[in-house]
Amino acid sequence: MIAELTREETEEFLREQVVGRIGCHADGQTYVVPVIYAYDDGYLYVATIEGRKTRMLRANPEVCFEVDRYDGPAGWRSAIAWGTYEELAGEEAERAIAILAERFGRTGETRRHGPESGLRTVCFRIRVEELTGRAVERSA
Amino acid sequence: MIAELTREETEEFLREQVVGRIGCHADGQTYVVPVIYAYDDGYLYVATIEGRKTRMLRANPEVCFEVDRYDGPAGWRSAIAWGTYEELAGEEAERAIAILAERFGRTGETRRHGPESGLRTVCFRIRVEELTGRAVERSA
Numbered sequence: 579m580i581a582e583l584t585r586e587e588t589e590e591f592l593r594e595q596v597v598g599r600i601g602c603h604a605d606g607q608t609y610v611v612p613v614i615y616a617y618d619d620g621y622l623y624v625a626t627i628e629g630r631k632t633r634m635l636r637a638n639p640e641v642c643f644e645v646d647r648y649d650g651p652a653g654w655r656s657a658i659a660w661g662t663y664e665e666l667a668g669e670e671a672e673r674a675i676a677i678l679a680e681r682f683g684r685t686g687e688t689r690r691h692g693p694e695s696g697l698r699t700v701c702f703r704i705r706v707e708e709l710t711g712r713a714v715e716r717s718a
Numbered sequence: 719m720i721a722e723l724t725r726e727e728t729e730e731f732l733r734e735q736v737v738g739r740i741g742c743h744a745d746g747q748t749y750v751v752p753v754i755y756a757y758d759d760g761y762l763y764v765a766t767i768e769g770r771k772t773r774m775l776r777a778n779p780e781v782c783f784e785v786d787r788y789d790g791p792a793g794w795r796s797a798i799a800w801g802t803y804e805e806l807a808g809e810e811a812e813r814a815i816a817i818l819a820e821r822f823g824r825t826g827e828t829r830r831h832g833p834e835s836g837l838r839t840v841c842f843r844i845r846v847e848e849l850t851g852r853a854v855e856r857s858a
Contacts, residue, residue: 597788601741601750610741610750610784612796644750648737656752 581713588657588711591645592617595657596682598645600624600704602663604637615643616681622659622704623674627697632665635702639663643704653715660708671701721853728797728851731785732757735797736822738785740764740844742803744777755783756821762799762844763814767837772805775842779803783844793855800848811841 583591592598598615601608611631616623622643626632635641639662646656666674723731732738738755741748751771756763762783766772775781779802786796806814 597786597794599739599741599750599784599786601739601748601782603743603748606780607800608741608743608748608780608782610739610782610798612784612786612788612794640746640748642741642748642750644739644752646737646739646752648752654737654752658750660747 583711601642604634635663661704666701674701723851741782744774775803801844806841814841
């Protein structure tokens with residue numbers, strides 16, 4: 579029994595979950611990578627470090643974003659979004675950090691890497707342009 | 719603290735998890751979709767029904783496959799594979815169903831949809847050509 583979730587139900591699910599997967603595609607290769615995120619008013623916020631995913635996201639900002647929760651044989655719930663990668667700087671990056679910190683506290687997820695680590699923090703958001711949600715419920 | 723997993727550790731992780739996400743790309747769009755899978759000797763086996771993902775996988779069989787386990791602030795583990803979609807028929811499809819049934823029992827995950835449901839079961843596997851695994855462990 580597969581049910582489509584309403585926009586409200588899907589957004590509620592995005593707000594309650596913490597791990598999502600970004601699917602991006604550049605130079606003929608698809609890449610799916612897990613991230614800690616916070617959903618806020620039509621945007622998915624992420625703080626990460628420079629690497630393969632940031633290179634690919636800059637090369638092709640059109641992405642897919644997926645969240646799921648598996649409840650065993652009883653069923654599962656998922657949300658799939660399509661949207662655009664927007665890298666953030668200055669005050670916008672500070673705001674992203676604040677949104678993530680509010681969601682997670684000052685844990686590793688939102689800790690900025692100092693220059694001594696050699697890793698540059700990259701803050702970005704995905705502007706959600708299309709959003710679908712599904713729930714699968716099974717009777718025994 | 720990010721550690722690369724060995725091939726053996728990554729395969730062990732793939733064997734223990736049940737939900738993965740396929741990332742595919744066709745006609746300029748990337749799609750990430752969760753599936754129940756079983757890993758067996760270099761192949762990821764899936765039984766699903768006809769739909770958007772099977773259309774896209776046929777159009778472009780080069781895919782990414784992602785599995786993760788989030789352990790809260792303590793860290794997480796993930797595996798990312800790249801490989802090729804292979805649709806299965808006849809005895810090969812039967813073997814895929816048997817592998818999934820051995821992993822999950824005769825639950826909804828491996829139940830074939832009868833013709834009366836109007837949904838055709840599609841069995842496929844992804845031949846893993848490249849595999850990476852990572853573990854992130856954080857001290858408090």
